[in-house]
Amino acid sequence: MKNVELKKQLVEIGKKIADKGLVVGPGGNISARVDNIVYMKASGICFEEAKESDYIGVDLKTGDIVDGSKKPTCEIAMHLGCYLERNDVSAVIHTHPSIATAVGMQDVTLSPFTPDLAALAGNVPTIKYVVPGGKELAEEIRKVIKKHSSVLMCNHGLLTVGSNLREAYYRTLLIEDACKTFVVAKSLGRMKFFTKKQAEQINNMKAESYRKMLLKEEKHK
Ligand SMILES: [Zn+2]
Numbered sequence: 001m002k003n004v005e006l007k008k009q010l011v012e013i014g015k016k017i018a019d020k021g022l023v024v025g026p027g028g029n030i031s032a033r034v035d036n037i038v039y040m041k042a043s044g045i046c047f048e049e050a051k052e053s054d055y056i057g058v059d060l061k062t063g064d065i066v067d068g069s070k071k072p073t074c075e076i077a078m079h080l081g082c083y084l085e086r087n088d089v090s091a092v093i094h095t096h097p098s099i100a101t102a103v104g105m106q107d108v109t110l111s112p113f114t115p116d117l118a119a120l121a122g123n124v125p126t127i128k129y130v131v132p133g134g135k136e137l138a139e140e141i142r143k144v145i146k147k148h149s150s151v152l153m154c155n156h157g158l159l160t161v162g163s164n165l166r167e168a169y170y171r172t173l174l175i176e177d178a179c180k181t182f183v184v185a186k187s188l189g190r191m192k193f194f195t196k197k198q199a200e201q202i203n204n205m206k207a208e209s210y211r212k213m214l215l216k217e218e219k220h221k
Contacts, residue, residue: 003067006032006039007052013093013165014047022095022172023047028157031079032091032165036060040079042070060084077138082161085142089161091168096157097176099183104152110175110182112194117178118202119212121160121171126152150175167215 010032017023017030028047031040037057041047045054056068060083063076073079075094082092103110109125112118125144130137130153141159144151150160150171158175162168185191194202 003034003037003039003057004052006034007055009165010039010041010055011050011052013169014041014050016169017093017095017172018046018048020173022097022176023157024096028095029073029075029079030091030093030165030168033060033083033089037066038080038083039067040073040076042068043073045070074133075137077135078141078159081138081142082145082159085145086161088163089145091162091165092159093162093165093168093172094157094159095172097172097179099179100152100158100176101156103179103182104154104156104158107154110152110178112199112202113185113192114178114181115202116174118194118199119205120174120215121150121178122199123148124150124152124175126154129153129155132156163216170215 010030014030026044026046029041031038036059038060039055039057041050042054042056053068054070056070056072057066058064058072058076059066060080063080065072079092082089104126107126109123111123125148127140127144130140141151145161152158158172160168160171160175162171182191
């Protein structure tokens with residue numbers, strides 16, 4: 001995929017994120033990688049207003065700007081850390097969805113309780129609150145992303161990764177939706193997570209492998 005096309009995709013997904021109310025104002029950020037260049041939204045820009053020129057390219061290893069002139073997000077280390085930790089990651093979506101943020105304060109690991117959650121997200125751990133924008137947050141995220149595709153951030157929001165933007169985006173939507181179900185189930189009085197065996201059954205189903213493959217189809221590199 002060419003860099004120009006990737007910037008178009010970033011604009012599109014950014015608008016969807018704003019439409020779905022997954023962030024308000026200039027909060028949150030998304031990024032995607034082509035080889036050793038990571039494109040991300042410039043600092044202080046709102047998703048609904050972001051144009052292609054608002055997505056700037058930085059060098060994966062040094063963080064130096066290689067395409068564009070605006071200032072990168074203050075969360076640049078958090079984004080780059082995910083790509084440096086995992087070669088199979090080509091997109092990172094960080095949002096502030098209201099229900100997932102509330103669940104992030106409960107100090108829980110959101111383990112699967114529906115087939116969709118088992119197939120597309122697996123366990124979603126929570127990290128403690130860390131001041132945004134620094135190396136410490138980047139390190140905490142990196143530790144979780146090593147083994148998981150998504151992480152709830154206490155008093156902050158949600159981060160998901162994917163092999164492309166679509167996969168990371170649908171993961172974000174799915175987790176916010178699952179968090180709604182979690183809150184309602186808890187308020188009704190009973191929450192039932194899948195057993196390890198139930199989660200494994202889903203991951204061994206051919207139909208689920210096919211659905212997962214469709215989301216992964218479009219690689220950025
Ligand atoms: Zn944030």
